[in-house]
Amino acid sequence: MxxxxxxxxxxxxxxARAAISAIKKEVSVEIVRYTVPGIKDxxxxxxxxLEEKGCDIVMALGMPGAAEKDRVCAHEASxxxxxxxxxxxxxxxxxxxxEDEASDERTLAWLAERRTAEHALNVVRLLYYPEKLxxxxxxxQRQGYEDAGPIDAGLGGHLGH
Amino acid sequence: MxxxxxxxxxxxxxxARAAISAIKKEVSVEIVRYTVPGIKDxxxxxxxxLEEKGCDIVMALGMPGAAEKDRVCAHEASxxxxxxxxxxxxxxxxxxxxEDEASDERTLAWLAERRTAEHALNVVRLLYYPEKLxxxxxxxQRQGYEDAGPIDAGLGGHLGH
Amino acid sequence: MxxxxxxxxxxxxxxARAAISAIKKEVSVEIVRYTVPGIKDxxxxxxxxLEEKGCDIVMALGMPGAAEKDRVCAHEASxxxxxxxxxxxxxxxxxxxxEDEASDERTLAWLAERRTAEHALNVVRLLYYPEKLxxxxxxxQRQGYEDAGPIDAGLGGHLGH
Amino acid sequence: MxxxxxxxxxxxxxxARAAISAIKKEVSVEIVRYTVPGIKDxxxxxxxxLEEKGCDIVMALGMPGAAEKDRVCAHEASxxxxxxxxxxxxxxxxxxxxEDEASDERTLAWLAERRTAEHALNVVRLLYYPEKLxxxxxxxQRQGYEDAGPIDAGLGGHLGH
Amino acid sequence: MxxxxxxxxxxxxxxARAAISAIKKEVSVEIVRYTVPGIKDxxxxxxxxLEEKGCDIVMALGMPGAAEKDRVCAHEASxxxxxxxxxxxxxxxxxxxxEDEASDERTLAWLAERRTAEHALNVVRLLYYPEKLxxxxxxxQRQGYEDAGPIDAGLGGHLGH
Numbered sequence: 001m002x003x004x005x006x007x008x009x010x011x012x013x014x015x016a017r018a019a020i021s022a023i024k025k026e027v028s029v030e031i032v033r034y035t036v037p038g039i040k041d042x043x044x045x046x047x048x049x050l051e052e053k054g055c056d057i058v059m060a061l062g063m064p065g066a067a068e069k070d071r072v073c074a075h076e077a078s079x080x081x082x083x084x085x086x087x088x089x090x091x092x093x094x095x096x097x098x099e100d101e102a103s104d105e106r107t108l109a110w111l112a113e114r115r116t117a118e119h120a121l122n123v124v125r126l127l128y129y130p131e132k133l134x135x136x137x138x139x140x141q142r143q144g145y146e147d148a149g150p151i152d153a154g155l156g157g158h159l160g161h
Numbered sequence: 162m163x164x165x166x167x168x169x170x171x172x173x174x175x176x177a178r179a180a181i182s183a184i185k186k187e188v189s190v191e192i193v194r195y196t197v198p199g200i201k202d203x204x205x206x207x208x209x210x211l212e213e214k215g216c217d218i219v220m221a222l223g224m225p226g227a228a229e230k231d232r233v234c235a236h237e238a239s240x241x242x243x244x245x246x247x248x249x250x251x252x253x254x255x256x257x258x259x260e261d262e263a264s265d266e267r268t269l270a271w272l273a274e275r276r277t278a279e280h281a282l283n284v285v286r287l288l289y290y291p292e293k294l295x296x297x298x299x300x301x302q303r304q305g306y307e308d309a310g311p312i313d314a315g316l317g318g319h320l321g322h
Numbered sequence: 323m324x325x326x327x328x329x330x331x332x333x334x335x336x337x338a339r340a341a342i343s344a345i346k347k348e349v350s351v352e353i354v355r356y357t358v359p360g361i362k363d364x365x366x367x368x369x370x371x372l373e374e375k376g377c378d379i380v381m382a383l384g385m386p387g388a389a390e391k392d393r394v395c396a397h398e399a400s401x402x403x404x405x406x407x408x409x410x411x412x413x414x415x416x417x418x419x420x421e422d423e424a425s426d427e428r429t430l431a432w433l434a435e436r437r438t439a440e441h442a443l444n445v446v447r448l449l450y451y452p453e454k455l456x457x458x459x460x461x462x463q464r465q466g467y468e469d470a471g472p473i474d475a476g477l478g479g480h481l482g483h
Numbered sequence: 484m485x486x487x488x489x490x491x492x493x494x495x496x497x498x499a500r501a502a503i504s505a506i507k508k509e510v511s512v513e514i515v516r517y518t519v520p521g522i523k524d525x526x527x528x529x530x531x532x533l534e535e536k537g538c539d540i541v542m543a544l545g546m547p548g549a550a551e552k553d554r555v556c557a558h559e560a561s562x563x564x565x566x567x568x569x570x571x572x573x574x575x576x577x578x579x580x581x582e583d584e585a586s587d588e589r590t591l592a593w594l595a596e597r598r599t600a601e602h603a604l605n606v607v608r609l610l611y612y613p614e615k616l617x618x619x620x621x622x623x624q625r626q627g628y629e630d631a632g633p634i635d636a637g638l639g640g641h642l643g644h
Numbered sequence: 645m646x647x648x649x650x651x652x653x654x655x656x657x658x659x660a661r662a663a664i665s666a667i668k669k670e671v672s673v674e675i676v677r678y679t680v681p682g683i684k685d686x687x688x689x690x691x692x693x694l695e696e697k698g699c700d701i702v703m704a705l706g707m708p709g710a711a712e713k714d715r716v717c718a719h720e721a722s723x724x725x726x727x728x729x730x731x732x733x734x735x736x737x738x739x740x741x742x743e744d745e746a747s748d749e750r751t752l753a754w755l756a757e758r759r760t761a762e763h764a765l766n767v768v769r770l771l772y773y774p775e776k777l778x779x780x781x782x783x784x785q786r787q788g789y790e791d792a793g794p795i796d797a798g799l800g801g802h803l804g805h
Contacts (some may be wrong), residue, residue, distance in 0.1 A: 075233055
């Protein structure tokens with residue numbers, strides 16, 4: 001198995017380091033890293049990792065800015081990442097941390113590292129332990145901030161909507 | 162016939178359980194389940210179920226959050242699900258329940274289960290009874306909350322628009 | 323020649339009936355109907371009609387709701403219908419009637435039937451009489467409400483912009 | 484060389500006439516015209532002109548309405564035209580004139596004709612004189628209203644940003 | 645190695661000159677330039693440079709206007725550039741400078757030249773020195789205005805979120 005890590009020089013945190021460290025704690029697997037300028041360069045970088053470097057899965061790491069233009073960039077990048085997956089039949093786990101998701105830089109850095117680390121676990125599960133993901137299905141997992149948790153319809157189900 | 166169920170750990174309700182239960186009540190069919198982290202992972206998961214697991218149809222189950230960012234995610238996921246269908250010539254029935262579609266968590270859970278169960282019937286109809294769908298055409302069917310019902314242009318049609 | 327009609331159980335008017343009736347008034351042609359749950363299921367339905375059922379053209383009929391979410395659904399469906407056309411080099415005539423295009427249900431039903439019937443004529447023209455469309459080019463044709471009509475730059479062209 | 488012209492019955496000006504007249508003034512080239520109902524029908528029409536009629540380039544002419552829904556239609560059509568170009572490696576020059584780009588109908592008609600004629604020159608340049616476009620690079624060319632013109636960073640470049 | 649430069653007559657600054665000058669300062673490489681009318685023509689121009697002219701990488705240079713319509717154009721062009729990359733497995737470095745990114749024309753021209761020159765360095769790095777990009781990963785690089793710089797989670801990491 002081989003894991004690709006695509007990251008950017010635009011990001012303000014070395015998310016790839018967090019990803020690599022989290023993966024290596026879990027499994028012994030070859031990792032290929034590919035750094036590009038910005039998030040819009042990630043789709044083809046991820047596809048090249050999958051098709052030219054023989055990766056089985058890729059993490060695409062980025063930190064979009066807070067402006068409206070940046071949100072559009074992130075949307076374009078995300079759409080491209082989905083297209084790249086459909087063209088290869090392989091997963092690309094997108095880890096985007098938006099600058100406006102934290103109130104200060106320290107929290108933003110913390111969030112970027114933690115979300116990356118938690119998604120690294122998802123990568124390991126998709127590759128080696130898919131049944132673990134199924135056991136966690138519908139339980140409101142979040143990456144970064146705390147989980148939302150499961151909800152249920154209560155005893156006797158929905159009474160009179 | 163084989164039905165694929167793609168669901169997420171992000172969702173707060175075990176929608177796949179509701180789907181499987183509803184399908185099994187109707188027909189005896191093989192079901193393959195595949196759980197991924199979030200809704201943006203669903204398009205490739207569905208495509209893999211169709212192409213690698215031999216499924217004839219897939220249900221893609223997810224619960225997007227209520228924030229603007231989540232709406233964009235849902236849009237990206239939906240677009241990817243449509244692309245996956247066009248690439249395979251097979252149906253992927255999307256069942257998304259948005260967190261802001263219900264006023265409280267219990268109703269949200271109820272809605273997720275009911276919409277999933279009602280769409281499971283659509284899956285069965287598409288596979289085995291397409292003529293039933295044609296009989297229901299234009300009748301304002303809804304999944305989850307109550308049907309909108311059919312309307313018509315009245316006696317004598319439109320008088321003086 | 324074979325015409326495909328893809329419609330939905332979500333719509334509140336039997337638009338397919340209006341389409342079939344309008345086509346049959348004009349030409350004798352084989353019609354294949356395929357009903358799906360909602361508008362996001364139309365792109366693959368149309369593609370299957372073109373590729374698996376041998377249709378030469380398809381009408382995709384739907385009635386998106388009035389909420390913001392419904393507008394996004396319609397956008398996703400429309401984009402998918404355009405992709406399906408590009409993948410097949412065949413026309414799919416989209417006939418969408420938005421719930422907020424009419425002030426009351428009776429007018430909405432009238433609008434759905436009339437727009438469908440008028441687009442059915444476009445289907446017939448595309449298949450059999452493309453030169454008729456060219457004669458109508460640039461004349462402000464509308465389907466449903468009245469035509470906008472042609473405009474011109476006036477005698478002597480644009481004087482002092 | 485063969486030029487395709489795709490236009491619509493929805494437009495309120497015979498833009499194709501303006502295009503054909505402008506091209507014929509410049510070069511002697513075969514022109515194939517294909518009229519469809521609306522702008523969302525243009526992507527496949529353009530692709531058919533390129534692939535089935537042997538055109539080397541296509542002009543896609545349309546006049547989107549002024550409502551929000553029309554803007555979304557134009558976005559879908561434009562995205563489809565870009566996809567069609569990527570699938571064929573040939574240019575499709577989009578000429579869209581939005582109804583709200585002019586204050587009155589006469590100016591709108593004038594604008595539609597002038598923008599079409601100016602883009603027809605671009606088509607001729609792309610086919611026969613690409614070096615002319617390079618000489619015009621970065622000079623703020625506009626089609627319809629007057630050119631924006633070039634700007635430069637001034638003597639000595641940027642002083643103290 | 646061969647670098648493609650796709651630019652527009654719409655832009656108000658000769659960005660290609662800035663790109664070519666910056667590349668030539670760094671490496672001796674063949675450059676192919678292709679000028680098109682506007683940014684929506686860039687995706688196919690870039691794809692033709694990659695597939696028909698044998699380029700290994702392309703810079704796509706453009707200056708979208710400041711109006712809402714222009715933002716949509718830029719979004720369509722960007723999406724097309726990402727698709728072109730996924731279809732070719734090669735990088736297209738997009739350099740767009742929006743008219744509203746600077747308060748006056750002189751600064752806008754300065755920004756266009758500087759962003760282009762800085763992205764030209766990224767092109768050289770992607771082609772010849774990918775390890776340099778990895779060393780710059782997560783350091784908040786920006787092209788044009790000054791870099792945002794790296795941030796970190798502080799000593800002891802996140803304490804009490």
